[in-house]
Structures are given as C-alpha cells and as structure tokens.
Amino acid sequence: xxxxxxxxxRVIMSDGCIAANGGLMRSLGKKALIVTGRSSARVNGAYAxxxxxxxxxxxxxxxxxxxxxxxxxACAYAGAAVxxxxxxxxxxxxxxxxxxxxxxGIAVLAVNKVAPSDIFSVNVINALPIAAVPTTAGxxxxxxxxxxxxxxxxxxxxxxxxxxxxxxxxFLDAKYTKSLGKDVAINTAVDALSHAVEGMLSARSSPISxxxxxxxxxxxxxxxxxxxxxxxTDSVREKLLLASTLAGMVIANTGTTAVxxxxxxxxxxxxxxxxxxxxxxxxxxxxxxxxxEPGLVENxxxxxxxxxVADFQKxxxxxxxxxxxxxxxxxxxxxEKAFNTKNIGNCKVKPSKxxxxxxxxxxxx
Amino acid sequence: xxxxxxxxxRVIMSDGCIAANGGLMRSLGKKALIVTGRSSARVNGAYAxxxxxxxxxxxxxxxxxxxxxxxxxACAYAGAAVxxxxxxxxxxxxxxxxxxxxxxGIAVLAVNKVAPSDIFSVNVINALPIAAVPTTAGxxxxxxxxxxxxxxxxxxxxxxxxxxxxxxxxFLDAKYTKSLGKDVAINTAVDALSHAVEGMLSARSSPISxxxxxxxxxxxxxxxxxxxxxxxTDSVREKLLLASTLAGMVIANTGTTAVxxxxxxxxxxxxxxxxxxxxxxxxxxxxxxxxxEPGLVENxxxxxxxxxVADFQKxxxxxxxxxxxxxxxxxxxxxEKAFNTKNIGNCKVKPSKxxxxxxxxxxxx
Numbered sequence: 001x002x003x004x005x006x007x008x009x010r011v012i013m014s015d016g017c018i019a020a021n022g023g024l025m026r027s028l029g030k031k032a033l034i035v036t037g038r039s040s041a042r043v044n045g046a047y048a049x050x051x052x053x054x055x056x057x058x059x060x061x062x063x064x065x066x067x068x069x070x071x072x073x074a075c076a077y078a079g080a081a082v083x084x085x086x087x088x089x090x091x092x093x094x095x096x097x098x099x100x101x102x103x104x105g106i107a108v109l110a111v112n113k114v115a116p117s118d119i120f121s122v123n124v125i126n127a128l129p130i131a132a133v134p135t136t137a138g139x140x141x142x143x144x145x146x147x148x149x150x151x152x153x154x155x156x157x158x159x160x161x162x163x164x165x166x167x168x169x170x171f172l173d174a175k176y177t178k179s180l181g182k183d184v185a186i187n188t189a190v191d192a193l194s195h196a197v198e199g200m201l202s203a204r205s206s207p208i209s210x211x212x213x214x215x216x217x218x219x220x221x222x223x224x225x226x227x228x229x230x231x232x233t234d235s236v237r238e239k240l241l242l243a244s245t246l247a248g249m250v251i252a253n254t255g256t257t258a259v260x261x262x263x264x265x266x267x268x269x270x271x272x273x274x275x276x277x278x279x280x281x282x283x284x285x286x287x288x289x290x291x292x293e294p295g296l297v298e299n300x301x302x303x304x305x306x307x308x309v310a311d312f313q314k315x316x317x318x319x320x321x322x323x324x325x326x327x328x329x330x331x332x333x334x335x336e337k338a339f340n341t342k343n344i345g346n347c348k349v350k351p352s353k354x355x356x357x358x359x360x361x362x363x364x365x
Numbered sequence: 366x367x368x369x370x371x372x373x374x375r376v377i378m379s380d381g382c383i384a385a386n387g388g389l390m391r392s393l394g395k396k397a398l399i400v401t402g403r404s405s406a407r408v409n410g411a412y413a414x415x416x417x418x419x420x421x422x423x424x425x426x427x428x429x430x431x432x433x434x435x436x437x438x439a440c441a442y443a444g445a446a447v448x449x450x451x452x453x454x455x456x457x458x459x460x461x462x463x464x465x466x467x468x469x470g471i472a473v474l475a476v477n478k479v480a481p482s483d484i485f486s487v488n489v490i491n492a493l494p495i496a497a498v499p500t501t502a503g504x505x506x507x508x509x510x511x512x513x514x515x516x517x518x519x520x521x522x523x524x525x526x527x528x529x530x531x532x533x534x535x536f537l538d539a540k541y542t543k544s545l546g547k548d549v550a551i552n553t554a555v556d557a558l559s560h561a562v563e564g565m566l567s568a569r570s571s572p573i574s575x576x577x578x579x580x581x582x583x584x585x586x587x588x589x590x591x592x593x594x595x596x597x598t599d600s601v602r603e604k605l606l607l608a609s610t611l612a613g614m615v616i617a618n619t620g621t622t623a624v625x626x627x628x629x630x631x632x633x634x635x636x637x638x639x640x641x642x643x644x645x646x647x648x649x650x651x652x653x654x655x656x657x658e659p660g661l662v663e664n665x666x667x668x669x670x671x672x673x674v675a676d677f678q679k680x681x682x683x684x685x686x687x688x689x690x691x692x693x694x695x696x697x698x699x700x701e702k703a704f705n706t707k708n709i710g711n712c713k714v715k716p717s718k719x720x721x722x723x724x725x726x727x728x729x730x
Contacts (some may be wrong), residue, residue, distance in 0.1 A: 001603045003378035003537070004386075011573065013368035021369075172368070207580060207607055208376065215576035238366045242572055 003206040007249050008163070009132075009143045013172035013242060018046075018133065022053025024169055028129045029090035032061040033083040033110075035103035037068070041094040044176040046133050050092055062086035067095065067102040070157065070267065070274070072150045073116055076105030083110035083128065090129045093167070096188065097139030097148070097274070100132050104147030104165045120151060124162035132167040135176040137240035138188025138275050140195055140248020142170035156264045156337065157274075166252070172245060174237040182230040183273075185240070186319045189227055191275030192244035193220045194282050198257040199250030200300055201289055203348050209253045210299075216246035217303040228318050258351055259285050261343035262360055265334035272324060279320050281363040283313035285351075288359055292349045324364050331360045368571040372614050373528070374497075374508045378537035378607060383411075383498065387418025389534055393494045394455035396425040398448040398475075400468035402432050406459040409541040411498050415457055427451035432460065432467040435522065435632065435639070437515045438481055441470030448475035448493065455494045458532070461553070462504030462513070462639070465497050469512030469530045485516060489527035497532040500541040502605035503553025503640050505560055505613020507535035521629045521702065522639075531617070537610060539602040547595040548638075550605070551684050554592055556640030557609035558585045559647050563622040564615030565665055566654055568713050574618045581611035582668040593683050623716055624650050626708035627725055630699035637689060644685050646728040648678035650716075653724055657714045689729050696725045 012021050025032070032054055034047070041047040054061050064079040083091065083106055091110075093103030107127040108114070114122050132142035141148075145165045151158035180188070196216035199209050219239045226236045263277035272280070287309045290297035297309065306312045317323075326334075335356035344350055351359065377386050390397075397419055399412070406412040419426050429444040448456065448471055456475075458468030472492040473479070479487050497507035506513075510530045516523035545553070561581035564574050584604045591601045628642035637645070652674045655662035662674065671677045682688075691699075700721035709715055716724065 001378055001539075001607065003376055003607070005377075006375040008373045010371040011368055012370075013366055013571075174366075206378075207584075208577070208611065211576045211580040211611070212573070215572060219572075242366060242368070246573065246576075 001207070003208060005206060005208045005253050006163070007143065007252060008166045010169045011143060011172065011245060012169060015173060015175060017173050018049040018053050018171050021171070023057060025053060025059065025131055026057050028131060028168060030059060031086065031088045032059060032090050032092045033079070033086065033088035033106065034061055034063050034092045034094060035067060035079055035106060036063070036065045036094045036099050038065060040135060040179065044135050044179045046094045046135050046173070046176045050094060050133060062088055064106070067099045069098050070150045071098050071102040071105070072152070073105070073119055075102050076109055076149060077116070079103070079106035080109035088128070090131070092131045092133065094133045094135060096134070096136035097141050100134065100139060100141035101148045103130060105149055105160065107165065108147070108160065117153070120158045120160060122160070124160060124164055127162065127164040130165070130167040131169045131171065133171045133176065134241065134244070136180060136184060136188045137177050137237070137244040138191035140192065140244050140251060142167055143245055143248040144252040150268070156268050170245065172241050174234065174241045177237050177241060185232060186227050187273045187275035188244065189220055189223065189240050189275070190279035190316070190319060192240070192247045193217065194259055194275070194278035195247035195251045195256065196220070196243070197282060197286065197300055198259050199247065199254040200296065201257050201348055202254035202346050204254045204346065205348070206253065209250045212246045213250045214299070214303045216243040216250065217300060219243035219246070221304040224315055224319065255343065255346045257285070257343055257347045258338060258356065261338035261341040262334060262356065265337055266364070269330070270324065270326065276320060279316060280323055281359055283309060283316055284359045284362045286312065288351060288355060289349045296348070326364050328365065331357055331365060335360055366572070368573060370571060370573045370618050371528070372508065372617060373531045375534045376508065376537065376610060377534060380538060380540060382538050383414040383418050383536050386536070388422060390418060390424065390496055391422050393496060393533060396427065396451065396453045397455050397457045398444070398451065398453035398471065399426055399428050399457045399459060400432060400444055400471060401428070401430045401459045401464050403430060405500060405544065409500050409544045411459045411500050411541045415459060415498060427453055429471070432464045434463050435515045436463050436467040436470070437517070438470070438484055440467050441474055441514060442481070444468070444471035445474030453493070455496070457496045457498065459498045459500060461499065461501035462506050465499065465504060465506035466512045466514060468495060468497070470514055470525065472530065473512070473525065482518070485523045485525060487525070489525060489529055492527065492529040495530070495532040496534045496536065498536045498541065499606070499609070501545060501549060501553045502542050502602070502609040503556035505557060505609050505616060507532055508610055508613040509617040521633050535610065537606050539599060539606045542602050542606060550597060551592050552638045552640035553609065554585055554588065554605050554640070555644035555681070555684060557605070557612040558582065559624055559640070559643035560612035560616045560621065561585070561608070562647060562651065562665055563624050564612065564619040565661065566622050566713055567619035567711050569619045569711060570713070571618065574615045577611045578615045579664070579668045581608040581615065582665060584608035584611070586669040589680055589684065620708065620711045622650070622708055622712045623703060623721065626703035626706040627699060627721065630702055631729070634695070635689065635691065641685060644681060645688055646724055648674060648681055649724040649727045651677065653716060653720060654714045661713070691729050693730065696722055696730055700725055
C-alpha cells in the first residue's frame with residue numbers, strides 16, 4: 001500500500017454557511033481581493049454574502065471582477081496588480097473554475113516576481129491565503145492546489161501546482177448554483193464525474209482517495225435523471241456540489257489522467273466546454289482500461305449502478321447529446337499532444353499514442 | 366446537508382515511508398523531541414528509522430522515553446520540561462495512543478505556561494509542530510487534534526482539543542505493528558472499529574466522514590478472522606493500520622459518542638484496556654440506536670458484512686472473549702458520569718441515564 005494523502009482545505013457546507021462561518025476568514029488577513037467573473041457572483045448572491053461577512057469581521061476588500069472563461073495568464077497578472085495596488089493580503093475567489101483558477105494565479109503573482117514565460121515552471125513557495133466559494137458544481141478547484149490557466153505559448157491549458165494554492169477554506173452553499181442553466185449544470189457535473197473516475201484510474205490513487213471518489217461517483221450518478229430532465233431540486237444541487245468537492249479532494253491527491261490530457265485540446269482548439277470535453281472521451285477511456293483492469297472498472301460501474309461500460313456510455317450520452325466531430329488529422333495532433341503530457345504517466349493503465357487515437361476517434365471521429 | 370470537515374494532517378503510508386519521506390520533517394524545526402514509551406519504539410524499529418531520517422536531514426534531537434499507558438498530566442509536564450531545557454522546536458511521537466497523546470500535551474506545555482488545574486480548560490492557540498509515527502493500529506491519534514490524558518481530579522480520561530494539535534505528518538509503516546501481541550492487536554482494532562462506528566452515530570457525521578468511516582469499518586471487518594486466530598499477515602496489518610487512521614480522520618471531525626463516555630470509567634476504575642472498554646459496550650449501543658435509526662445501523666452492518674446487530678455482537682465477542690463483570694452500584698455511577706460528558710450530546714440518538722444503565726448492564730452487568 002502506498003499513500004501520500006493531503007487535504008489541508010477546511011470544507012464547510014450548509015445553506016447559509018458564509019453567514020454562519022464567515023468569522024473564520026478573520027484569520028486570513030486584513031484586506032481581501034474578491035475575484036469573480038463579470039456578473040454571476042452578484043446574480044447568485046454569493047458576492048453579497050461574502051461582503052456582508054467581511055463587513056461583519058471588520059475586514060476591508062477590493063474587487064477584481066474581470067475573469068473570463070478559461071482565464072489567461074494576462075488576467076492573473078492584471079488581478080495581481082490590483083491586489084498589490086490595493087494592498088490586499090488575502091484573496092477570496094467566487095465562481096466556477098475560472099475565477100478560482102485565476103484567483104490562485106493572482107495569489108501567486110501578488111507576492112512573487114515571475115516573468116510570464118516562467119509562470120508554468122515556477123516553484124511556488126508562497127502565495128496570499130485563499131478562501132473559495134464555488135458557484136458551479138464541477139471544478140473542485142476549491143479543494144485543490146492547482147491553478148489551471150490558458151497557456152497560449154503551448155496552445156493548451158496548463159496547471160501551476162503548489163501546496164500554497166490549497167484554499168484555506170471552501171464555503172459550499174448549493175443555493176449559489178441555482179442560477180446555472182441546464183447545459184452548465186450538465187457540463188460541470190460531467191467534469192466532476194470525470195475527476196472522480198480519473199482519480200480511481202490514476203497511478204496515484206489510494207484507498208483514501210478511492211473512498212472519496214466512490215462516494216462522489218455514487219452521488220453524481222444519482223443525479224443523472226434530474227440533470228437530463230433539467231429539474232434540479234435543492235437536494236440534487238447539494239449532492240452535485242458535494243460530489244464535485246469530493247472529486248476535487250480526489251484529484252488533489254491523484255492528479256488527472258488521459259481524459260483531461262485529451263480534453264485540453266478539444267477546449268483550446270474547438271472551444272468545447274472543459275467538462276463536456278472530458279465527458280466526450282471518459283467512457284471510451286474507461287473501456288480501454290477495462291481490458292487490463294476489469295475489477296477496477298467494475299468497482300466504478302457498481303458505484304454508478306451500471307452493469308457495463310456500454311450502459312454507462314449510453315447514460316452519459318443522454319446528457320451530452322450528439323458528440324462533436326473533428327478530423328483525423330486533428331485527432332492525430334491532439335493524441336500526440338496528450339501523449340506528451342504528464343497526465344499519461346499518471347494513468348494506472350498507460351495508453352499508447354495509437355490507443356489515444358482510437359479513443360479520440362470513437363469519441364469525436 | 367451540514368459539513369464542517371477539516372483534516373490538515375498529511376498521511377504517508379508505505380513500507381519504508383520514513384526513509385523515503387523523512388525529508389518532509391525538515392520543515393518542522395531544527396531540533397526534535399522524540400517522545401516514546403519505555404522500549405517498544407526501539408524494538409519495532411521506528412525509533413531507529415526516525416533517528417536515521419533526522420540525521421540525514423541534519424536535524425538534532427533529544428529523547429523523552431518515559432510515557433506510561435494512559436499518560437498522566439505529570440508526564441506531559443515532565444516531557445515539556447525536557448523539550449524546553451533541550452531547546453526542541455518540534456516533537457516526534459512514536460508509539461500507540463499513549464506516547465502520541467503525551468507528545469501532544471508536551472507540544473502544548475513546551476510553549477505555554479499552564480497550571481495543572483487549568484490544563485483541561487485551556488484554549489490552546491499555539492503548540493510545537495508534531496509528527497506522529499503510530500506503532501499500534503487503533504488510536505488514530507496520528508490524525509486527530511485530541512490529546513487524551515488521565516484526569517485524576519475528575520477520575521477519568523479527558524481530552525485537550527485544538528487544531529494546533531493535529532500532527533503535521535503521520536508516517537504509517539505497518540511493520541512497526543509486527544511486534545504487537547494478539548491481545549493488543551485485538552484491543553486496538555476494536556478501538557479503531559469503535560471510532561469508525563461512533564463517527565457514523567455522531568450528530569456531527571457528514572457524507573465525507575461517513576465515506577471514510579465505512580471504508581474503515583469494511584477493512585477492519587475483513588480482518589476479524591485473522592485477529593481471532595492471531596495470524597496477522599503483512600497485508601492484514603496494513604489494512605488494520607490504514608483503517609485505524611481512517612477512523613481517526615473520522616473522529617477528528619465527528620468526536621466520539623456514548624461508547625467512549627462509558628469506556629473511560631471502565632478504564633479508569635477497572636484498568637480495562639481502552640479499546641476493549643469501548644468494545645464491551647459497542648454492540649449494545651448499536652442495538653440501542655437501531656431502534657430509532659434502523660437505516661443508519663443497516664449501513665454500518667452492511668459494511669461489516671453482517672445481517673443483524675446480534676451477528677455483529679457474536680463476531681465481536683469472539684474477539685473479546687468473556688466480558689468483565691461489575692456491580693450494579695458501579696454501573697449506576699458510571700452511567701451517571703457518562704451521561705454528564707459532552708460525548709452524549711454528540712450522539713445522533715441520545716441515550717438517557719437509564720438507557721446507559723441498560724447498555725452497561727448488558728455489557729458488563
């Protein structure tokens with residue numbers, strides 16, 4: 001048995017958890033930089049709850065609300081400049097994966113002089129403390145040490161990873177996910193499912209991460225019908241939010257695998273949503289692994305209440321609808337790119353470049 | 366859903382994990398106080414491995430090896446005096462629950478002036494950093510914020526609790542448990558089982574702690590036959606050690622319940638081993654809860670691969686053998702003491718004093 005498990009983020013979940021536990025942010029600093037996208041944090045009420053908590057704590061704050069989807073390195077620099085000029089000593093991220101990833105980049109750049117060309121290779125040993133308020137149920141970034149930014153130099157998304165980037169606190173309140181549309185709910189749920197499944201398929205999985213992953217897989221699978229019909233009750237939203245955090249706790253320890261490696265190209269070159277991009281290949285990667293590790297895949301399928309990989313693929317496709325199609329040349333290029341990522345070395349069953357081509361062809365060929 | 370989950374301890378497990386990961390202790394300080402019992406840490410090899418790692422790191426150390434079973438407050442003061450005189454700036458606990466609990470007390474008292482009469486009411490806001498090397502598979506103290514010391518003023522065992530007392534790192538190497546005798550293996554396994562089960566019966570349980578608890582319960586149940594026959598293979602010892610850590614992660618978040626509350630008197634007044642003391646009442650408390658929360662108890666029994674509470678009681682009694690007997694007057698006294706602990710408030714189904722008398726009478730009457 002080989003375990004190296006760490007999860008320093010405190011996870012707080014309840015209806016009204018920021019109002020009830022906002023006092024915990026007192027220990028983070030004197031002035032927060034609140035990092036959000038352009039509007040959703042205001043619409044879903046999370047921004048107001050954070051401001052109320054900071055005000056009650058007697059803490060000052062500034063706002064950086066210019067984070068776009070798949071945030072760029074430039075966005076992290078711009079936010080860091082605000083943190084510095086406003087003398088912020090901690091960061092609060094509110095949003096989906098994009099604001100949380102950007103906030104982590106900001107937390108690094110606010111206290112480190114790093115050239116843009118070095119940002120993906122820098123050894124981060126200090127950063128501003130972070131609190132995270134997820135408003136989608138997918139990324140898990142609220143409990144990971146990864147900041148995933150668009151890497152235009154390499155035409156992909158790349159992660160900065162450091163123990164300093166684990167948020168100190170994650171506040172989970174499912175009511176903030178109420179304003180999400182059906183497509184976003186599906187794509188983020190599929191992203192979370194992918195994290196939990198990939199965690200179990202990772203060479204770094206352990207009985208601790210597997211326990212969390214199986215719980216997450218079970219919770220998401222229970223929500224498939226509600227996701228398909230678009231009728232998400234409060235209880236379903238809670239399950240999805242908890243599952244996405246569980247899945248984040250998993251990948252913080254296991255990393256992701258070939259599915260994410262392939263997905264990054266689909267997102268970068270075809271603007272396919274990140275969660276959906278993972279979902280497109282997830283079933284076919286599971287099928288590939290099942291040939292070598294049938295018992296492992298059976299455990300995953302059991303948690304999904306599915307008998308075969310084909311059953312799972314069918315259920316997943318009910319959510320995803322018709323898959324996008326790309327050319328054979330594109331598939332060859334993306335298989336090559338994926339094959340050269342560290343995610344492939346992270347797979348319990350490592351696919352060859354040719355096997356990645358087969359998986360991508362089944363998924364989007 | 367209501368979650369407040371925190372587990373800041375890094376858990377590292379493998380054969381040879383200290384040699385492979387001892388470098389992580391560099392961040393803890395310059396000079397360690399190694400805290401152990403009188404001899405077992407030397408016999409099982411853990412002490413030598415720790416010393417080798419510190420030497421390789423260029424870190425100095427001193428030794429306090431006078432921890433007794435059910436460590437006293439005086440023992441913590443004595444160890445703290447060594448830490449101060451030797452100018453130690455971190456603590457490494459090697460052993461079962463007793464050295465780990467004592468080490469936590471030492472970590473507090475080395476940097477805080479606290480009168481012995483105040484030790485169980487002090488608000489601990491700083492302590493020396495701690496690394497823990499469990500050499501039994503039961504206590505879970507390597508991943509909890511509790512230091513449980515003998516409280517002679519109150520004739521019981523009482524815990525000091527503070528986030529500062531979570532060890533920074535827990536090194537789990539099952540070979541250190543090889544020298545344990547059959548009785549210790551059984552008593553510690555029953556202690557861990559009790560932690561996992563009580564965690565699920567706690568009012569503070571959450572889906573995260575439940576996922577870890579069910580995994581722990583399953584692992585220990587798989588080892589029942591091996592424990593009974595006294596033939597513990599390396600693989601069984603690994604399962605038991607992992608399960609005890611999982612169960613520790615659970616009670617760090619949920620606290621313990623009536624079982625521990627009753628057990629403390631059996632240990633204090635009758636010198637019954639802590640794990641065994643919990644085991645004596647565990648089945649009867651489960652039976653009590655099943656009347657109000659049958660679904661919850663069914664989940665626990667399913668993880669144990671048992672159909673009924675009686676089946677579980679039978680399997681547990683195969684390990685425990687004949688129960689000790691105490692008088693009705695003693696039962697009345699201990700029920701009263703247990704009823705006044707905060708552990709009772711922590712129960713999902715709270716027993717009355719009379720119900721505690723019934724449970725204790727079935728267990729040891």
